[in-house]
Amino acid sequence: MAKHHVAATVNGDPVEFLCETHDTLLDALRDQLGLTGTKEGCGTGDCGACSVTVDGRLVCSCLMLAVEAQGTSVGTIEGMAEGETLHPLQRKFLDHAALQCGICTPGFLVAAKALLEKHPEPTETEVRYWLAGNLCRCTGYDKIVRAVLDAAAEMRGA
């Protein structure tokens, strides 16, 4: 069957790719565009490792068809730092040792960024519930939650 042509914006850059009907946005990002920072942990929307934003909304890219990305603006982990400057969340994850193996880290960072854009002053409980869709098997979440709260405080200028 003929492939579909999709044009979208990824991390601010115009992109075009060809995909099969059943390909997910995650497949397109990783296999067509070479953006392998977004990870596949389950393929069923249960682990959050594939978190990206689509027109500002946090989604599991494994649950969205690639063809649905037509005309949208997609944000991935590769677009989080600005030039050589890490996003405060990226810096705080390093400061707090909020990662061990690092496979879930891109998803957590993208999800946490979406949280802070919506709620700049979240409580610990709000952070925990917002990030409940992102699985981490290494850290027990303690240092991740601390890093997000610390980044939020810094971004508010507190």
Add this chain to the structure above:
Amino acid sequence: MQEKVKTNGAVAFDWVGTRPLRPDGVDKVTGRARFGADLAMQGQLVGKVLRSPHPHARIRSIDTSAAAALPGVKAVVTRDDFKDQPSQLIPAGEQMINYRDVVRNVMAREKALYEGHAVAAVAATSASIAKQALKLIKVDYEVLPHVIDVVEAMKPRAPLLHDDLITAGVEPAPKAPSNVAKRVEIGHGDVVFGFRQADVVVERTFTTQAVHQGYIEPHACVASVSEDGQADVWCTTQGHWMVRAQCARLLGWETSKIRVTASEIGGGFGGKTVVYLEPLALALAKKARRPVKMVMTREEVFQASGPTSGATAHVKIGAKLDGRIVAAEAELKYQAGAFPGSPVQPGAMCAFAPYDVENVKVVGYDVVTNRPKVAAYRAPGAPISEYAVECVVDDIASRLGMDPIELRLKNAAKQGTKAAYGPKLGPVGFVETLVAAKAHDHWHAPLGKNQGRGIASGFWFNIGGETSASLQLNEDGTLSLTVGTPDIGGSRASMCMMAAEELGVDIDSIRVQIGDTGQLGFNFLTGGSRATFSSGMATVEAAREVIREACKRAAKLWELPEDAVEFRKGAVRPAGANAGKHAPLTLRDIAGLAGKTGGPIAGYARINAQGAAPSFGTHIADVEVDPETGKVTVVRYTAIQDAGRAIHPSYVEGQYQGGVAQGIGWALNEEYIYGKDGKLQNPGFLDYRVPVASDLPMIDTVIVEVPNPRHPYGVRGVGETPIIPPLAAVANAVADATGVRFADLPMSPPRVLAALDEARTRGTAKI
């Protein structure tokens, strides 16, 4: 920040005990780090596996002709592509492996032994074509009766997995085959005599369910084989030398022909210490003459990799009125999955290891069932047996009206204790963890309504083993360090810190990489809590070789004997007044002169790291039980553990916290659920529920440091012990909150509610 640790009251360390940023950190927060599925080789094909839909079936025939004829299919492999292996136990680190079973696990031969067992594999130009090809493979199965439960599997008329399996460890050897692969027994003294001395005896039977390691990154690899047989494998693994050895053996290729590169690894916890896809990808790549990439789905990960054993554990402990334990006995039955090799041996050895008991006997059974072959999972076997023991210890304390910490202190293993598993213990920090628990404000904090508090301890051996590392002094004085243990949780940082400590340089001047199998001598895998211990030891040795060589070069320049120079604070200096006045030569100076003084400078260590030392932990858990739904929530948690010495305290804390989260999952939610049809009903993260952020509180940590005298920086290894205490700490807390002793894990809401209802009828429930 933790204060710098001082050795023998002398100078504080510059790096050890501090918290620098990890060297691989930026790559991991920007998405640049490349994990197993992140590499694409030019012209690669997609490999997929056909798996058995039956838990137990004889494979009469496999017809791959239609699949092979499908346009786009470049190779198909089945059992016929792998030579049978003789039955022979071969040491593979912590456990023995039998290649007769390994070859059957990677590709079913006579029978499929569990749902998800690999039966064939294809390589095609796209994923869709590969999937289509799988559907075209015709397998003629003769479906056989299956057995899932360990107790059922031990019964005389249970369906037999292996017609020739004779129980080992029984004299005389049984004549008939059974599903019991092995009986193990350890202990000392006389338990019959011991129980006669006891004033109080408690015995109970516990069950635990199979749980998966649950790494977020599925198994993945890419393999390429050239026309002259030179092979390259890129894969996510805890040990790429292990991958090389097993692939070479299974394929009958020479070791030197296979080069394995370890990708970044997205969690393993023991589950990435065996091969699944790699031999298939190599076989497909050789046939197709193109690279083949294979990635498991999450469903395949659950069905065909991991997990650890489900088990039953019967524990009996007798104590005197003063709390002294006089006898301890346990019987353990562990599921091995489809092939022999459950972790019942370490489970038996660890069961009573925290205690100094004169009369101990532990009997264990290794039992095959129609489940995936178990793989190592963090302190393999120990969480199960120690869970049962720590619950009974708690019951003894309450029967005696004793504080559970006091009871443990009274019986705690210490230096010189003859452990139940044999040797006398060296310096260990168990008592120190108990004292720290007693002093912790958590232990004394008030509890709320429907809440309870539990305490439990844990023991794990830790290991050393074969290790190589190289350290090169670059032309500009910076250093390149190569180690062979995949960095699964920040170990690169610890390696840099130990090297920087030895060399007196800034850690930023050292770049560390994980070498491939062609770059270093053999390395045993990252497991057994050995990476920081063993690769750290090798790194220190390599650094000392660089220092010795630097001293030699300076002595040559200064025309002094070698013992007239010394290395201090990152520079070679004349030693003493008689050596004359020479300005110190830094490593940078020496590096610049290397060409003129004898050539490149490097250190290379190849060791069998000895002297690994056990780590003890003691955990305190507070839970709240919802009387209406039976839901158990952990509301406060403190993990205390002896690290020997924490090289990078943040990552040591992280090990404690992560182990706690996995242990809580094991205690409360996680389990392999099978239907009557022998099929796994929850092969996904939605129904196999690992703890999420909103399930857990902050996890407080206390790092106790009783240095290991046999490591240059006192390291013990910390990764595995933290998963052991949570099962019993949570169970003891639930018992405290409800008045009901739960002997069966997981303590999921339906189970807790049913038990509460029953206890309410009997009037024994506290809530």
